[in-house]
Amino acid sequence: MNKQDKKIASENMSMNFGVRGWWVIIYQALMFFFLIGFSIDGLNIVAPAFSEATGINYPSVLSMATVAGMIGVVAYIVIAQINVKVGARLLSGVCLIGAGLSYIFLGHSTTLVTYCVALTLVTCFINGAAYIAGNTLIAQWFPKKKGLANGFTTMGHNCGSAFYVPLVSMMIATFGFANGLSYLAIGAIVLGIVGLLTIRSKPQECGLYPDNVTKEVYEREYFDGGKDENGGWTVVKLLKTKEMWLCALIIGINQLVTTGVMSQLVVRNTGLGFTQEAATGLMTVCALIGVVGSYLFGAIDQKFGVKKAILIFLAWYCVALAINCTDTTMGVYISVAMIGIAVGAAANFIVSLPASVFGRHGFTLVNSVFFPLMQIVLMTNYVVNAAALQITGSLRGAYFVYIGLLVVNMLITLCINPTKYNKDYAVEDQLKKG
Template sequence: MQQQEITDGLPYSNTRSNFGSRGWGIVGFSFLMYYNFAAWTADGLNIIVQSFVDMHGWDYATLLAFSTPAGWIGVFGALLIAEVISRKGAKGVAVVGIILLGLTVMWFGHARSYTEYAIGLVLMNLLATGCCFNVPATLLNTWFPRKKGLALGWATMGMSLCTATLVPIFYFFFNRLGIPNGYAVVGGVLVLLGFITIFWIRNTPEELGLYPDNLPVSQQQLDANLAVLNNYQSPFTYKVLFKDRDMWLISVGFGLLWLVDIGVVSQLVPRLISIGYPKETAVWMFTSAALCCAIFSYVWGWIDVKIGTRKASVIYALFFAITHACLLVRGGGYFTYFTLLLVGASIAGIKELCTSMVGTVYGRYDFAAVNRLVSTIACLFRVCCFLVIAISLRYTGQYDAAYIFFIGLDIVAGILIYFITDKCKGKTEVVITGFKSNNIPI
C-alpha cells in the first residue's frame, strides 16, 4: 500500500518546490538554456546590431532586416532539432547544440561581410531555438510530470533576467576587451557549458536512480520505468498530430498569446518614448518590468500547479487583455508604473504555460513527439508580431491600433485554450509491483 500512496496519493495541487538536489540541477540548467534562448533570438538584437554598426560602419536598417528571415529559418531548422530530441533524447542535443552555438558566436564576432553576418545570425537563431528552447522543455516535463508548471516557473525566469542583464554584460565585455574578443569570451563560456553538460544532466531521473517529481519508490519501479522510457515509440506521428484537435488548439491559442507577448516586450521602450518619457527613463522602466517578469514567472507556475494548466492559461489570456487595455491609456506616472507591473506579470507566463499545456494533454512519454510540432507552429505566430506593429505605425502613426488588435487576439486565444482537453491523452500507464495505475500522467 505504501507504493500506491506515493504514486496515486500525491495531489496535483502540491506547490512545494521539493525537486531534490539533482532536480534543482535540471531546473538550473534549464534556466541557463532559457536565458540563452532569449539572448540570441530576441534580447541580443538590442546590442548585436549596433555592435556591427560600430565595428564596420554598416547600415543599421540593413542589419536589422536580416533578423526576420533569420528568425523564420531558425524556426524551421529548430523543427529538425526537435525531431532529433524526440528520437534520441535531450542530452546529446544539448551538448552538441551548446558547443556549436558557442563556436558560432566566436566566429560571428569576426564577420567581415553582410553575408557572413547573415549566416551567423541564422545559425544562432537555429541553434538557440532548437536547443535552448526545446531541450529544457523536454527535460522539465520528463523530470517533473506533475510539477512541471512549478519547475518551468523557476526555469523561465532565465528569459526575464536575460532581458534585464544581457545588455550591461555585453557592454562590459565590449568595453574591456573590444567587440570581437567580447564575442569570443561569450562563445568560449558557451563551449565550456556544453562540455559541463555531459556530466550535468541526464535525460530522465531514472538514469540516476531517482523518480519523477523526486518521489521515493522501489528499485523495481525504477527499472521498470527506465525500460519503458528506453523502448517507447510515441504513436503521435506528424500524420496523427495534424489531425489532432488539441494540437491545433494549443499551437494556435498559445501562438497568438506569444505573438502579443513579443509585440509588447519588443516595443515597450519605443512606446514609452512616444508618450513623452526620456530614453534613459524608458530603458530603466523596461528593466523594472523585466525584473517583475522574473518574479511572476514563478507565480504563474504556482497557479498552474494549484488550479490546473488550462484554467491558469485562460486566466492568463484575460489578464493579458487587461494589460493591453491599460497600454491604451495615457495615464500619469502612477498609472504608468501600474501598467508596467501588469506588463511584467503578463509577459512572464507564456513559455511556462504553453510548455506545461503540452505536458498536461500528452503526458511525459509523448511530450517530445508532440512538442516538436507545437513549438514550431507557435513560434511561427510569434515572429508575426512585427508585421502587426508595422501596419499600426504605418497607417496610424501610433501603437494603439496594434494594442486594440492584440486585445481581440487575447480573447480568441482564451476561447481556444478553454476548449483544450484537460485530461492526459498520451501514455499514462505506470506499472508498480502488485498493481497497475492508469490515472497519473507520468
Template sequence: MTTKTTETLVSQSGKVKLNASPRGWSILFMCLVAYFISGALNTDGLNIFVSALSSERGWARSDMLVWSTYGGWIGLICAYYFGEITSRFQKGAQWVMVGSLVVSAIAFYFYGNSDNYTIYAICVMACSAMSLGYSFVAVNVIQTNWFPKKKGLALGISTMGFPICTMIFPAIAHNLIHAVGLEGMFTVVALFVALFAVVAFLFCNSSPEEVGQYPDNEKVSQEQYAKDKQEIATYQSPWTVRKLAREKVFWCANIGLGLMWMVTVAIVSQLVARLVGAGYERGAAIGMLSIMGFFGIFGSYLWGWIDQKVGTRNAGLLYCTWYAIALVLLIFMANEIVIYLAVFMVGVSVGGIGNLMPSMTGTIFGRKDFAAANKLASPIQSGIRSCAFLFVAMSLKITGDLTGAYIGLIGICVLSFLLISQVKPINEQ
C-alpha cells in the same frame, strides 16, 4: 487519448510543493541558464545589439530585425528534426542541447565580429534557429522527464531565466560594450555560451533514470523502478505527425499559445525603443527593462503556481487577459504611474509563456508522448513566435511607431483567448 490525460486537462491537483533532489535542482538551474541565453541572444539583447550595430555599421534597424524572423522560420525545420532526435534516442535531448549551444556560440561570435552584412544575417538566423534546440525542444523534454507531475512548478522556477535575462543582460551588454568594445562584448558572450555547452554535456541528463533517480524524486521499490525504466526505454508513441495534425486540441493549444509567445517577443524586444519614444533617456529605458525583469522573476513562479493550482488551460486564459490589459497601458502611457504599471504587468508575464507552452503539451500528452507531440508543437509555436520581428518591422514602416503594433497585439490576445478556451478533453469534442 487516455482518461488520465483527459482528467489533467481541466485542472491539476491541489499539491503545489516541488520535491526535487539536489540533482533535480541542478537540472532546473541548467534549464534556467538555457532560457537566459536564449533571451540574451534573441530577444532582450536585441535592444542593445540592433541599435549598436546599426550605429556602428550604418545598417537600417528595421531591415536588421527581419533576419530574426527568417531565422525562426528556418528554425521550424530545425525544431522538427530536434524533436525527432529527442523522441528516438534516450539521450537525444542532451545531444540537441549541447549541439545547438555550440553552433550558437560560433554564430554569435561572427554575429558581432564581422562587418559583412551577409555574414551578419546568416549568424542572426543561425542564433534564432538554434535557440529552439537548447531553450525549447531539449529543455522541455528534459523537464517533463524529470518532473512530469510537477511540471508547472518546475517550469515556474526554470523559466525565471527569461525575466532574469530581461533584468540584467541589457545592462551587462551595455557595460561590456563600454569596457571591451562592441566586438569584445560579442566575444565574451560567445565564450560564455560555449562554456555552458561543456557543462550541459557533462551534467544535463535527459532523464532521471540515467542517474538512478525517479521522476518527481518519488520513492519507489527497486522492482517498480526497473519496470518503469524498461517501459520508458522501449516505449513507442502512437502520436505520429499525421495523427497530431488531425487533432483539434493540438492546434488550438499550440496556435493559441504560439500567438502569445509572439506577443511577448514583440513587446520585450522593442520595449527600450518604446520608452525612449515616450521621452526616457536610453540609459533610463534600459533600467526600466531591468525593473521589468525583476517583476518577471516572481511572475515566472506565479504562473507556474497558477498552472499547478487551477490547470494549464485556465492559466492560459488568464494570461491572455492579463497581457491585453498590459498592452492597453503601453498604448496610453500618459504618466509615470501608467508606465510603471505597464512595466509591472509585462514583467510578471515574461516568464509565463515559457512555462505554459510545454506545460500544455505535457498536460495533454503526458511524459511518454511528450517528445512525440513536441516535435510538431515546437515548430508551430516557434514559427508563430518568429513573426513578431516581422510584425514589428512592418508596423514601424507603416505607422512610424509602435502604437499600431500594440493595437494589433491586443487583437491577437483576444484570438488566443478564444483558441485556448477550445482546449477541451477529447470526449467533449
C-alpha cells in the same frame, strides 16, 4: 485512498525536486538566459555595435534577425527530429556548444552575409538547446510538477532581459566587439560541456523517478510507458489531432503578443513623454518583475491546472494593456508592472500546455511537431504588428489589436482538454475514483 494519502503528486506544492532535479532546472534557466542574450534582447547592443564597427547600414543589419528567424522555423523541424533520435541531453549540450562557437563567429564577422549566417546559426542552435531539448527535459523530469519547475526555469528569461544587455554592452566596451562576444560565448560552451557530462534525458537514467517521487508513488500514480518511446504517436497522427493545433495556436498567440509588446515597449513609452533612459529603465524593471510572474503563474499552474492558469494570465494581460492605453504616467507605471508579470508567465506555458495535454510519453515527438507549428504562428508577429500599426496609425492602436487577440485566445483556450492524452493523469483519475 484514505484521507492521508489524498495528497497525490500533482497536488503536492512542495519544491522537493532533489539535487539532480534542481540541477536540471538551473541548467534550463541558464539556457534561457543565453537564449535571450544571444538571439533576442542582446541584439539591441550587438546589432548597432556591428553596424558601427563595419560601417554597414543599421536597418540592413537589423533586418537579418528576421531572416534568421524565418530560416529557424525550417531548421527547428530538423533539430526537433534529431532530438527524437539522440535525446535531450546530447542535443542540448551539442547545441549550446554550437551556439557558443557561432557567437564567436558572429563577433568576428565583417560582412553582412557572414553576420547573417552567424546570427542564423546562433538562433537555430540556442533555440534548439533551450526550447527543443530543454523543454523536453522539463517534461520528462517534472511531468506533474512542471508548473513549479517552469516557475523557476523561466526566471532565466527575465534575468536575460534584465542583465544581458548591460553585460554585453560592458564586454564590448571593455574588450572590443569580437573579443567581447567571444568571452560571453565561452560561457555557453562550458555550460554545454558540463551538460553533456552531468545531465540525463530522463530521471530513470540515474536511478530516480519523475517529480522526485518514491518508487511506491511512481508505481501507484504514474503510467509505465513500456518500450514505446513515442507513446503511440506518429508525426502524421499528431498533425491530425485537434489538440496539437490548439496548443500551437494558444501558445503562438501568447508569444506573438508578447513579442509585439516587448519589441515596442521602449518606443511606446518614449512616445508618451519618457526619456530614452527612463523608458529603457522601465523595460529593465519590467523584466525584473517578470521573475515574480514566472513563479506566481507557475504556482497557479501547479495549484489549479494549466488551463485555468492560461485563462487568468490572458485576463491579466488584457487589463495590463488596457491600463497602458490610458496614456497616463500612472497608467504606464501600473501597466509596466503588470506586463512584467505577464511576460514572466508567458514562457511557462510553452512547455506546460503541450506537456499537460500529451504527457511525458512520446513528448519528444510531440514537441518536434508542436514547436515548429507554434513558431510559425509566432513569426506572423511581423505581419500582425505592421498591419496593426497601418490600420490604427499608432502603437496605442496596436495594443488594442493585441487585446483583441488575447480575447480570441481565451475562447480558443476554453475549447481545449488540458489532460486529454496524458497517461499519468489518467492513472491518477482512476486512483481518485477508486
